[in-house]
Amino acid sequence: MIRYILPIVFLVTSGAALAQDRIPSHCRAFAQAPGMEYLHRASFRDPVADETVRISYLDHAMFLIQSETVSAMTDFTGWYGNVDFIPDVVTMNNAHSTHFTRAPDPAIAHVLEGWAVNGQPRDHDLDLGDMLIRNVHTDVRSNGSAVRESGNSIFVFEVAGLCVGHLGHLHHEPDDAQYAMLGRLDVVMAAVDGGLTLRHEALLRVMDRLRSSVVIPMHWFGRRTLESFLTDMEVSGYDVVRTDGPDITLSLQTLPSRPTVMVLEPEVLAE
Secondary structure, three states, X not given: OEEEEOOOOOOOOOHHHHHHHOOOOOOOOOOOOOOOEEEEOOOOOOOOOOOEXXXXXXXXXXXXXXXXXXXXXXXXOOOOOOOOOOOOEXXXXXXXXXXXXXXXXXXXXEEEEOOOXXXXXXXXXXXXXXXXXXXXXEEEEEOOOEEEEEEEEEEEEEEOOEEEEEOOOOOOOOXXXXXXXXXXXXEEEEEOXXXXXXXXXXXXXXXXXHOOOEEEEEOOOOHHHHHHHHHHHHHOOOEEEEOOOOEEEEXXXXXXXXXXXXXXXXXOOOO
């Protein structure tokens, strides 16, 4: 198994400050990077260099996001491999049972639930030093045509100067206020099943509005839905890169100059 290791540029300013300042990305091409190295995949336990973020696709909608000092898992189900590893923070959504657990390990320091309770939204704004995690609520369908307000969260991870967004179980296109709260998303994980979440034509409108440098598909429900999404994105002008591995390492300076879909292959953690 291989992965892409991108050149790392160390910045004088801290990642937290960059994320808060929302510095625009002026980056080299990724898909055609001539100096890209092909190496055997490193362990999730390997250190993450300063001013970089490692994103590992574990399963379904669950990713491991690692900075130099912080680890977070998205749409956490409780099972991520037979390893002795506890993330610092997990986020969850409950539109479907495959996006959360009712019994997260009590050793996890921060458990962020993305749904409203008794009609009250939960607004998260967790500062962990070199990673800031916040959420923007969206609604979900419930019992057919019924709507459960604030039933989903788009979680945003501000890390290494990058803004990384996980759309969760997105059932509708965000409105202008929600887009404004999201702000810039350099990297976005998007559910591409085309049915239980957004249909592809609606998802493409969301991608066009976000204008993210990197799109990572998740929630495939089979290769056919994935390939259909990739075809739609290519027609829309995106580059498509198949990494043949579960993880990528990114920095502010190594984002692609063209919007790019990065296909990661899900793999739970293993020693």
